[in-house]
Amino acid sequence: MTDRPDTPLLDRVNRPADLKNFSDAELVKLSHELRAETISAVSETGGHLGAGLGVVELTVAIHSVFDTPKDKLIWDVSHQCYPHKILTERRDRIRTLRMKDGLSGFTKRSESPYDPFGAAHSSTSISAALGFSVARDLGGNVPEGLGDAIAVIGDGSMSAGMAYEAMNNAGHLKKRMFVILNDNEMSIAPPVGAMSTYLSRLYAEEPFQDFKAAAKGAVSMLPGPFREGAKRAKDMLKGMAVGGTLFEQLGFSYLGPIDGHDLNQLLPVLRTVKARATGPVLIHVITKKGKGYGPAEAARDKGHATAKFNVLTGEQKKAPSNAPSYTRVFADSLIAEAAKDDKICAVTAAMPDGTGLNLFAERYPSRCFDVGIAEQHGVTFSAGLAAGGMKPFCTMYSTFLQRGYDQVVHDVAIQRLPVRFAIDRAGLVGADGATHAGAFDVAFLANLPDFVVMAAADEAELVHMVATAAAYDDGPIAFRFPRGEGAGVTMPERGEPLEIGKGRIIAEGKRVALLSFGTRLSEVEKAAEALRAKGITPTIADARFAKPLDREMILSLAADHEALITIEEGAVGGFGSHVAQLLADEGVFDAGLKYRSMVLPDIFIDQASPADMYAVAGMNAEHIEAKVLDVLGIASIGAQRA
Ligand SMILES: Cc1ncc(C[n+]2csc(CCOP(=O)(O)OP(=O)(O)O)c2C)c(N)n1
Ligand SMILES: CC(=O)[C@@H](O)[C@H](O)COP(=O)(O)O
Numbered sequence: 001m002t003d004r005p006d007t008p009l010l011d012r013v014n015r016p017a018d019l020k021n022f023s024d025a026e027l028v029k030l031s032h033e034l035r036a037e038t039i040s041a042v043s044e045t046g047g048h049l050g051a052g053l054g055v056v057e058l059t060v061a062i063h064s065v066f067d068t069p070k071d072k073l074i075w076d077v078s079h080q081c082y083p084h085k086i087l088t089e090r091r092d093r094i095r096t097l098r099m100k101d102g103l104s105g106f107t108k109r110s111e112s113p114y115d116p117f118g119a120a121h122s123s124t125s126i127s128a129a130l131g132f133s134v135a136r137d138l139g140g141n142v143p144e145g146l147g148d149a150i151a152v153i154g155d156g157s158m159s160a161g162m163a164y165e166a167m168n169n170a171g172h173l174k175k176r177m178f179v180i181l182n183d184n185e186m187s188i189a190p191p192v193g194a195m196s197t198y199l200s201r202l203y204a205e206e207p208f209q210d211f212k213a214a215a216k217g218a219v220s221m222l223p224g225p226f227r228e229g230a231k232r233a234k235d236m237l238k239g240m241a242v243g244g245t246l247f248e249q250l251g252f253s254y255l256g257p258i259d260g261h262d263l264n265q266l267l268p269v270l271r272t273v274k275a276r277a278t279g280p281v282l283i284h285v286i287t288k289k290g291k292g293y294g295p296a297e298a299a300r301d302k303g304h305a306t307a308k309f310n311v312l313t314g315e316q317k318k319a320p321s322n323a324p325s326y327t328r329v330f331a332d333s334l335i336a337e338a339a340k341d342d343k344i345c346a347v348t349a350a351m352p353d354g355t356g357l358n359l360f361a362e363r364y365p366s367r368c369f370d371v372g373i374a375e376q377h378g379v380t381f382s383a384g385l386a387a388g389g390m391k392p393f394c395t396m397y398s399t400f401l402q403r404g405y406d407q408v409v410h411d412v413a414i415q416r417l418p419v420r421f422a423i424d425r426a427g428l429v430g431a432d433g434a435t436h437a438g439a440f441d442v443a444f445l446a447n448l449p450d451f452v453v454m455a456a457a458d459e460a461e462l463v464h465m466v467a468t469a470a471a472y473d474d475g476p477i478a479f480r481f482p483r484g485e486g487a488g489v490t491m492p493e494r495g496e497p498l499e500i501g502k503g504r505i506i507a508e509g510k511r512v513a514l515l516s517f518g519t520r521l522s523e524v525e526k527a528a529e530a531l532r533a534k535g536i537t538p539t540i541a542d543a544r545f546a547k548p549l550d551r552e553m554i555l556s557l558a559a560d561h562e563a564l565i566t567i568e569e570g571a572v573g574g575f576g577s578h579v580a581q582l583l584a585d586e587g588v589f590d591a592g593l594k595y596r597s598m599v600l601p602d603i604f605i606d607q608a609s610p611a612d613m614y615a616v617a618g619m620n621a622e623h624i625e626a627k628v629l630d631v632l633g634i635a636s637i638g639a640q641r642a
């Protein structure tokens with residue numbers, strides 16, 4: 001069957017190899033269609049829109065020049081991968097993005113051979129690309145074959161140390177590989193730092209055609225028509241960056257800057273480097289986040305992440321709510337504490353809006369620091385602030401704090417420095433899936449000597465935990481809270497410091513005690529209500545602290561009940577493990593206590609709504625109810641009166 005002339009080109013693309021049949025003019029048309037398809041899909045799913053729109057032409061250019069999946073295309077963070085997914089045999093499922101059983105919002109090895117390396121945390125792509133290049137040269141073997149490795153990394157992600165560790169190694173090993181620096185002068189928020197300023201200087205006030213390809217090798221790698229401009233630019237550049245660009249100093253050939261929305265620049269450059277490169281090459285492309293969709297281009301975050309929206313108006317469809325978000329409660333509480341204490345300051349690693357520190361920065365600009373995507377530095381910088389007599393709130397998502405773990409141990413904990421860790425997005429987060437789950441922080445913090453670890457059961461508790469952290473100066477202290485809205489509880493007028501290591505009894509009952517750590521408390525209360533209808537009245541307690549444990553409360557719960565069940569939004573090794581250790585050490589099991597610990601299961605849970613993810617984890621009210629019935633030896637259906 002032949003295609004009608006008006007058939008969309010996108011309908012003729014099943015896989016990237018199909019792009020090789022298109023003329024350059026057709027690739028331009030295809031880019032327009034790909035952009036429209038991306039906007040249409042994200043309007044139905046929500047998700048990361050702006051970054052993908054910024055790399056539409058780049059995606060088309062790379063896939064038409066290189067030979068994926070043999071060539072390894074590695075998207076850094078990979079929140080910009082939706083156009084790539086559309087071109088790589090996943091268009092039919094693109095409207096399931098970030099949904100339960102749907103496509104991941106990030107690249108994922110198990111999803112497609114066109115995703116050779118999964119990501120979602122930033123700044124890993126150059127290391128992975130170098131690994132593929134070395135594997136290729138050492139005779140590594142994978143089903144799709146090993147060709148070139150191409151890392152596409154954003155300017156925001158270039159602020160992380162890992163990117164430089166990788167370039168340092170790549171420049172030394174001199175393997176042929178490609179790094180495409182996608183410079184849109186945006187991170188989630190406007191980018192910060194000296195590196196960002198440096199990148200801007202590399203192309204400030206110069207027309208794109210005057211390639212500042214200062215390295216000899218890079219000039220010879222340029223397509224003919226561009227060479228003259230490059231030579232002129234090289235002379236100009238000499239005055240600006242003595243000895244060439246930083247990238248050249250690190251051993252890369254530097255090409256650019258080029259207009260990342262102009263296929264007439266992208267295609268010849270990529271074709272030429274593919275034909276001629278012998279070592280590592282960095283291609284600097286300039287793009288616009290949100291490109292081609294007015295509401296995204298106009299938005300403060302350039303459409304970084306969006307709910308479902310109306311394509312014509314850009315209006316987002318968010319579910320209305322009366323409860324404040326935990327993030328907002330945290331920000332307001334911190335601002336209130338900072339008003340009383342001028343030593344309080346705050347640190348974010350490129351997430352000012354996500355952590356609410358944008359509000360803190362508005363109020364106390366000189367006490368708020370966005371360090372860029374640099375969690376390791378952010379933790380040690382906080383340690384330095386604490387050593388210098390300040391009271392830093394190192395504010396990070398649980399999942400991103402993982403990157404700063406050695407700094408937490410070596411720079412903070414061993415020195416007993418009073419850094420306050422405000423850990424947002426604790427527990428399962430929903431559509432971002434396993435890469436963003438805040439599953440491990442309790443386990444990796446509560447095992448550190450002298451670390452205080454708290455979890456807020458609701459938004460009122462969070463207010464008190466911020467006050468507790470502000471007042472506590474004896475060493476490191478952490479408190480965690482989840483993504484999303486609070487439970488809608490009555491809010492206290494002000495935060496009151498909690499007694500360190502003391503939990504609270506919520507309801508007195510008999511036979512079974514439910515000891516909750518964190519916001520599963522509301523599910524525990526629902527389960528208790530269902531159990532009461534069956535004649536079982538559990539005791540409910542909120543531990544508040546995983547470290548130090550409220551030994552007195554826990555031991556008396558154990559003594560007064562036939563069974564004790566702990567519940568937490570974290571992996572094994574956390575609160576429940578510490579409770580089990582206490583019970584074992586105190587010989588409580590010898591006395592016959594039935595103990596169960598409800599933790600996240602030993603699997604990475606794929607994206608879905610948080611409630612669905614907790615259903616997979618077996619941690620919703622009905623699972624708690626079933627656990628109680630099971631431990632008491634009562635059949636769950638038609639239970640007898642206990
Ligand atoms: C280690 C880590 N910290 C923070 C984030 C959150 N994050 C996701 S995308 C992003 C901005 C990335 O900016 P850039 O690389 O320039 O990509 P752009 O969105 O501009 O295309 C941030 C901070 C992350 N994914 N990983
Ligand atoms: C890609 C990335 O890491 C962030 O954009 C993340 O998706 C933000 O998550 P929140 O929506 O929870 O702020």
Ligand SMILES: [Mg+2]
Pocket residue numbers: 154155156157182183184185186187
């Ligand atoms: Mg950027």
